[in-house]
Amino acid sequence: MAETQFKIWRGDKDGGEYKNYTTDVTEGMVVLDAVHQIQAESANDLAVRWNCKAGKCGSCSAEVNGRPRLMCMTRMSDLPPGEEVTIEPMQTFPVEKDLVTDVSWNYRVKEKIPKLAPRPADNEDGSWKIDTVDTDRVQEFRKCIECYLCQDVCHVLREHDLHDEFIGPRFLVYTAGLEMQPIDIETRTKQLKEEYGIGYCNITKCCTTVCPESIKITDNAIIPLKERVADDFYDPLKKLMRIFKK
Amino acid sequence: MSEFQIHEYDVLVIGAGGAGLSAAIKASASDVSVGLICKSLLGKAHTVMAEGGVAAAMANVDERDGWKVHFADTMRGGQYLNNPRMAELHAKEAPDRVRELEAWGALFDRTKEGKILQRNFGGHRYPRLAHVGDRTGLEMIRTLQDHGIHQGIKFHMEVTVFRLIKEGDRVVGAFAYDREKGRFSLHKAKAVIMATGGYGRAFKVTSNSWEYTGDGHTLAYDAGAELIDMEFIQFHPTGMVWPPSVRGILVTEGVRGEGGVLKNSDGKRFMFDDIPDNYVNQTADNEDEGWRYTQGDRDARRPPELLTRDHVARCIVNQIKAGKGSPHGGVFLDIAWIKEHIPGAEAHIQKKLPSMYHQFKELAGIDITKEPMEVGPTTHYAMGGIHVDGDTQMSTVPGLFAAGECAAGLHGANRLGGNSLSDLLVFGSRAGEYAAQHAKGVDQVTISDDVIEGLKKEALAPLERFDESPGDAQGPYQIQYELQDFMQALVGIVRVEDEMQEALGKIGALQEKVKSVSACGNREYNPGWHTALDLHNLLTVAEAATRAGIVRKESRGAHFREDFPDKSEEFSKVNIIVNKEADGSMNVRQVPTKPKTDEQIAIIEENA
Numbered sequence: 001m002a003e004t005q006f007k008i009w010r011g012d013k014d015g016g017e018y019k020n021y022t023t024d025v026t027e028g029m030v031v032l033d034a035v036h037q038i039q040a041e042s043a044n045d046l047a048v049r050w051n052c053k054a055g056k057c058g059s060c061s062a063e064v065n066g067r068p069r070l071m072c073m074t075r076m077s078d079l080p081p082g083e084e085v086t087i088e089p090m091q092t093f094p095v096e097k098d099l100v101t102d103v104s105w106n107y108r109v110k111e112k113i114p115k116l117a118p119r120p121a122d123n124e125d126g127s128w129k130i131d132t133v134d135t136d137r138v139q140e141f142r143k144c145i146e147c148y149l150c151q152d153v154c155h156v157l158r159e160h161d162l163h164d165e166f167i168g169p170r171f172l173v174y175t176a177g178l179e180m181q182p183i184d185i186e187t188r189t190k191q192l193k194e195e196y197g198i199g200y201c202n203i204t205k206c207c208t209t210v211c212p213e214s215i216k217i218t219d220n221a222i223i224p225l226k227e228r229v230a231d232d233f234y235d236p237l238k239k240l241m242r243i244f245k246k
Numbered sequence: 247m248s249e250f251q252i253h254e255y256d257v258l259v260i261g262a263g264g265a266g267l268s269a270a271i272k273a274s275a276s277d278v279s280v281g282l283i284c285k286s287l288l289g290k291a292h293t294v295m296a297e298g299g300v301a302a303a304m305a306n307v308d309e310r311d312g313w314k315v316h317f318a319d320t321m322r323g324g325q326y327l328n329n330p331r332m333a334e335l336h337a338k339e340a341p342d343r344v345r346e347l348e349a350w351g352a353l354f355d356r357t358k359e360g361k362i363l364q365r366n367f368g369g370h371r372y373p374r375l376a377h378v379g380d381r382t383g384l385e386m387i388r389t390l391q392d393h394g395i396h397q398g399i400k401f402h403m404e405v406t407v408f409r410l411i412k413e414g415d416r417v418v419g420a421f422a423y424d425r426e427k428g429r430f431s432l433h434k435a436k437a438v439i440m441a442t443g444g445y446g447r448a449f450k451v452t453s454n455s456w457e458y459t460g461d462g463h464t465l466a467y468d469a470g471a472e473l474i475d476m477e478f479i480q481f482h483p484t485g486m487v488w489p490p491s492v493r494g495i496l497v498t499e500g501v502r503g504e505g506g507v508l509k510n511s512d513g514k515r516f517m518f519d520d521i522p523d524n525y526v527n528q529t530a531d532n533e534d535e536g537w538r539y540t541q542g543d544r545d546a547r548r549p550p551e552l553l554t555r556d557h558v559a560r561c562i563v564n565q566i567k568a569g570k571g572s573p574h575g576g577v578f579l580d581i582a583w584i585k586e587h588i589p590g591a592e593a594h595i596q597k598k599l600p601s602m603y604h605q606f607k608e609l610a611g612i613d614i615t616k617e618p619m620e621v622g623p624t625t626h627y628a629m630g631g632i633h634v635d636g637d638t639q640m641s642t643v644p645g646l647f648a649a650g651e652c653a654a655g656l657h658g659a660n661r662l663g664g665n666s667l668s669d670l671l672v673f674g675s676r677a678g679e680y681a682a683q684h685a686k687g688v689d690q691v692t693i694s695d696d697v698i699e700g701l702k703k704e705a706l707a708p709l710e711r712f713d714e715s716p717g718d719a720q721g722p723y724q725i726q727y728e729l730q731d732f733m734q735a736l737v738g739i740v741r742v743e744d745e746m747q748e749a750l751g752k753i754g755a756l757q758e759k760v761k762s763v764s765a766c767g768n769r770e771y772n773p774g775w776h777t778a779l780d781l782h783n784l785l786t787v788a789e790a791a792t793r794a795g796i797v798r799k800e801s802r803g804a805h806f807r808e809d810f811p812d813k814s815e816e817f818s819k820v821n822i823i824v825n826k827e828a829d830g831s832m833n834v835r836q837v838p839t840k841p842k843t844d845e846q847i848a849i850i851e852e853n854a
Contacts, residue, residue, distance in 0.1 A: 012770065028489015030609070040723040044774030045767025049287075051455040054495045054605060056384065057290040073608050096426050097771040104403075107288065107395075115396045116351040126345045129360035135353045139378065142353060142385060146289055181351060 004076070005084040006038060008046070012097045018086070019043075025076050031087065032060050032071035035099070047098035055212060058147030062099050063088045068149040068210045090152040103148055109167050112195075113175055117186040134182040141177035141221060143213045146170065150207035150217060156200045166197035169207035169217050176221035179228065189232040192225055201226075250430035250698065253400070255281035256685040257678070258420060258435035260407050260462060263291035264383075264667060265650025266441030267390035268343075268674025269681070273439075274397045276682035281433055283402045283422060285442075285457050289391045292443050292455060293670065296383025297498035297601065299365055299375025300671070301664030302340035306361040308544060311372040313337040317846070318853035320665060322524065323369040323554050324629075324658020325803045325813075327475065327821055330842045331636035332656040336665070336672050343671035344376050350393040352385050354378055366503045366540060368552045369662040371528065371853070373542070380498045380601050386667060405431065407461065408705050408779065410438065410469040410646070411693055417469055417646040418691045421701045425776065428769020430702055434693060436685035439677045440466055440641075440648040444628035445787040447726075450734035452625040453485055453496040459780040460787030462652035466632045467786060471641040472825045475654045476630035476787070477794035478804045480661055481739045483558035485624025487576035492609045494624040497579065497602060499663045501619075502551040504598050505540040506581035507533075508562070509618070510570035516577075517550035520561055525553055527854075537587065556660045556804045559623040563739055566622065576622035582615055591615065623739055627666065629657040629804060630791070633823060636840075638684075639677035642825075645684065649677035659803020708778035712764035720763045722778035725756055729784060737792050742808045746796045753789050760785065793834045794822045 004025045007018045021038045032050055039046045050060040053072045060071040065079065065086050079085055093101035122129045150169035156162050167175075175188055175196065192198045207217045215221070232238065257273040259266045262284035274280045284291065303316040316337035321328055344362065348354065354376045355363040364373040378385040395401075404425040411419040411432075419434040442462030446454025467473055484497040502508075510516050521529050529550055530536040536549025551558065562577050572578050581599070585591035592615040596603050599614070606612040606619060631654035632641050639647045650670045657665065708722070729752075736749040760782060765775040800814035801807050820836040827833045842850070 026490065028610070029491045033491040039773060040727075044721065044723065044765060045772045047771035047773065051286055051290045051457065052292075052295050053455065054295065054492075055608065056381070056601065057286075057294045057455075059286065059290050075609070100771055102426075103287070107403075110392070111395050115392060118349055118351075121349070126342075127348060127361070130353070130356055131360050132356045135356055138353055142378070142388065143381065145294075145384065178351075181353070183348075184351075 004034070006034065007084055007086045008035070008038070008099070009088040010046070010098050011095065013095050016095070029076045030072055031064055031069070031074040031076060031085070034076060034085070035071060035087065047096070047100045049100045056145060058145030061090055061147045061149050061152065063090060068152045070147055070149070070212050073212055090148070092152045092154070092158045093148070105163055106146070106148055106151065106170065109171050110174065113171060113178070113191070114186050114188060116178055116181060116184050118183045119185045128183050130182045138177050138180050138182070140215055141173045143215055144170065144173055145213060147212060149210045149212065153206045153210045155204065155206065162197065162200060166200045169222065171196070172198065172201070172225060173215060173217055173221045176225050179225065189229050193229045193233055198222070198226055198229060250432055250702070252432045252434065253281055254434045254690060255279050255400070256435065257437050257439065257681045258283065258433050259439045259441060260420065261291065261441035261443060261650070261652070262288055262401070263293040263441060263443055263650060264386055264390060264670030265674035265677070266291070266439070267387070267394050268671050269439045269441055269649055269678035270399045271390065271394050271397055272675045272678030273682040274399050276679065278682045278685050280398070281400045281402065281435070283405045283407055283420070283433065285404070285406050285461070287403050288401055289387055291387060292458065293383045293387040293667070295453070295496065296386070296667055297380040297496065298367055298500040298503065299377030299382045299664050300340070300344055300386065300667035301367070301370060301374050301662065302344045302376055302668055303337060303374055304341045304344065304362060304364065304376070306357055307364045307542070308372040311374060314849045315371050315853055316340070316374065318850050319369055319371055320656070320662060321658070321850055323660050323662040325660060326658065326818065327803070327839055328658030329636050329655035329840045330846050331840065332673070334846065335636065335676070336656055336668060339672045340668040343668065343675060347386065347389050347671070350389050352389040354385070365500065366548065366552065367663045368499055368502070368558070369554045370664065375664040377500070379597070380500050380599050382667065402431070406776065406779070407465060409701055410465050411697060412469055413691045415470070416644045416688070419693060421698065423705060425771050428772065428775070430705070432693060432698060434690055436688050436690060437645050437647060437681035439681050440632060440646065440652050441650045441674060441677070442652045444651040445784065446625045446628070448729060448733050448784050448788045448791070449625035449738070450730040451485065451494040453482060453494055454625065460783045461780070462648065463631055463790070464783035464786040466641055466643070466646060466648065467790070467824070467826055469643055469646060470826065471643045471646055472633040472823050473654070473790055474630060474633040474821050474823050475658070475794070476790040476824060477798050477822060478629035478659050479625065479791060480555055480627040480629060480804050481559045481623040482626035483555055483562055483623055484579055484621040486610065487572070487620050487622045488574035488610060495605070495609070496624065496626065497619060497621050498599070499555070501579060501581050501599060501602060503540065504581065504595075505537060505584045506551070506579055507549070507583065508551050508558070509578045509580060510565045511572060512570060516565055516570070517553070517558065517561055521550055521553065522557055529553065554660050555663065556806070559739055560806060562623055572620040574620050576620040578618040579621045580618035582617060627651060627661055629659065629661055630654050630794070637676070638680035639673055640680065640684070645688065647677045647681045649673040659805065705779065708763050708765040709767075709769065709775055711762065712766050716766070720759055722763050722765055722774055722781060725759055725763060725781055726777060726784065729753070729756055729788060733788055737788070737795060740806055740808055741795055743796065746792050749792050750789070750796070753785055753792065757785050789832055790824045793832060794824060797822050797834050797836065
């Protein structure tokens, strides 16, 4: 491969524009390599967030040719050859600068979700007896690297801007991880229904499509949570019991 | 001059990897106010990349294990330059720290009985590493993060500390800037804990991220703290070598723990040819025994692929030098071969090593369940760091503590895989506990505006230099690349006096260049400016590593000298310390190693 054209969004919260750059693309390069090369060669102050460059930390999320991706895991050779590559910041979050967005909302959301409440330990040394079948299901959710690409692509957040009413796929996965944690005894279905806006999700599965960890967000996390909410709040027998309790 | 924010804490933690989060959680449990500054977003620190597992002698898989064996293994791996007190505390306390993580939500892989499963790893006598597939670090940092956010700790994300502030001989705070806007902030603190990780970015081929620029080492050194064992830098034997853009990315030792073997271009398992004397008794002498070991046969000895990292890395270098390397300058690491032994091996590999499967598939287009990987050594870990007290983790400067990779002592001349994650938990917790205790006994001080104004001016200098004369720009990236190139070539896996002296000369020249480094743009999220400020740190640790390397005229652990290829009796008894003199120069001196107790000596002999 050789010289490739890039169109990179430059600017801040007050606005910005696409700027054109050209750099040499060599074998095996990923989009983040190209961005770094441009940064070193011709745009020292180009802002990009990254850490591990190995798909493990979830820092370098952006939109490459309109698709939410990790720049470090997007190989240049997988993009259409000879065509210009467009790189933009995630659209769901406010821009800080260039490709860097303000994702602090995600951190605030997580803080309000009740943390793990473990049942008393099973063994004297403070440990628990947990079977592999019980860890397997939750380990899928715990693969999440918090890249927030699922939040970026979710139309409830992206188009409808319901950040105050809906916690987004990432935190539904997080809540599912807590709800299905084998030693946890807390219940979070009331919050899911009333505060976390689980009803807003209409199962379009966009989040699942963009997840770089291939977590089946909709099928394995969100739908089971919806079922739990339905069980707890819409099951006629349980509803009756709630009335009697009052 | 611009305004700056002021924060006041009893304990200030710098760094939010495993050590920093452990420290902050423990400190906040002692009823003190805790602030935590991290260079990136929370949950992104380097711990997230740790793969293989956390070493703790819980004896869940093999009841013969216990703290004494773990202690002896750690000392042997470190070639007895370790601080024995730290090695003992670490071995004793790691199991409790792992169980604590479980109580906070970590879900490790399980044994059939529902206990935490433990796996084999290089230099560990018994299966000892608690793990979650090959993403143990992610599980750990996420658990600490998700627990830590509910402990009343104040987090400052994407903030970089520029200098520590002292009053008299005490550290009393830190001066920092944020990435987003370049705003300055003063963090007053009664005790400061360094948990900033290492400095792999001083080298060209590294598994470390941009953050790893030796910040904590240098901040402490500039504040008068001693650094110790700086000549020992771990080159992990297996990093990716192809394609070029991913060179250095880690390939977990877990691949070998699960039965992966190293081969040269002749298809030969070369590791059997070179087994060090002090490991002969513990190492398999045929391929079948090695395989049985990885599959849990308690009577089998470990395959030579699971010897210590320093040794395996050197064997790989020797193969490459002898012309028996792989096409892209590495050797072959083969896990696909286990299909000879295991039905359904492909699914088994994907279950045990999911992120390795993913990493090679996505980045190199290689299916590790079908074909061998190409691997070669990569700069991975700094054994050396801030000289701390083994019990309290306080440095030689009052009020300044350190834990994790930026502290030193536990690992000696070479770290065993898995011992870093347990190090973070054990000594992060200890640092938090003792820093909180220290904070309760001292007062907050007033820091004068003059000090702050001076620091602001210094921090802004690279931007101002560019504005004044953009034509003479000395770019920060070029200096960084130059340093990485020659450190890799001259102070790498195989060292020799002349080359290290040459490196020292080049470091000196770059230190002069840095005085005129400039950065274009403004203060808002400007990586060029940040890189310019990090250069001082990188050059300081590079100088310390090189000077210490020159003084240690022997080969031991990770420090291999072609001109002194053997161990020396004289150097077996000393650690090397560097500190900053009043005139700003770097002083290097030898100190006797910390004495072992009679009990410790007996344990080492029993477990020979």
